[in-house]
Amino acid sequence: MTSRNWYVIQCKAKESFRAAENLENQxxxxxxxxxxxxxxRQGKLKLIDExxxxYYLFIHLSEVADNWRPIRSTRGVLKLVSFGHQPVRVADDLVEMLRERVAPQPEDYLKAGDRVLIEEGPFKGLNAIFQTKKGEERxxxxxxxxxxQQRLEVPVKAIRPL
Incomplete structure (x- = not known):
């Protein structure tokens, strides 16, 4: 089995999502x-993915088994980040740490009856019971x-599970 390493790709302005999708499709x-x-956005508070x-994303490649040529011509991709003519390797530990840090939001794994801590707003520091989601942001x-027991509506980012 060939070893694989993480490398960094620089994307065109505001096209990192497009580049990621096109690379995955390949x-x-x-x-x-x-x-x-x-x-x-349009007068309403919305959750936006940023x-x-x-301008950057990570790609997992093998120096031997993978064909690197299509990467450069992929829509949204500017170049593979290199020093000299050598592509920059990124430590596996760093990528794993980043994966843990950008874990799913609380509403993705909370169920009715779970206890949560309110971390923002006038009720900061109080414990509550999760009841349900209300739209994408609340x-x-x-x-x-x-x-x-009072019903309280708060932003998703204001809570964390206990």
Missing amino acids: GFEVFHPFIQVEKV PLFP VILLLDLLQK
Whole structure:
């Protein structure tokens, strides 16, 4: 079995998602870390996917078994990052650490009845019970206030599981 290494690809401006998709369609293993950011679009607050490293993504290649030629002509790709004429290798540990850091959002793995901690807003530091998602950006929690369970709607990014 041939050894595979991670390399860095520089993408054209605002085309890293396109480059990642086209490379994957060609059978390459690609890691394109992104985060979700709340932004106002058309007067509404929306979660937008933004690359963690604008203009860059990682590709897993073998120096022997893989055909590197199609990479350069892939839509969205500018070049394989190199020093001199040698492509830059990235440590496997770094890529694995990045994969862990950009793990799924809480609403992807929470289920009704799970306990959460509110980390932002006026109820910061209080424990609540996850009830359901409300759209893409918000969740509904049950919070014990005034000796009664109150329904509370908060942004997804404001909670974390306990």
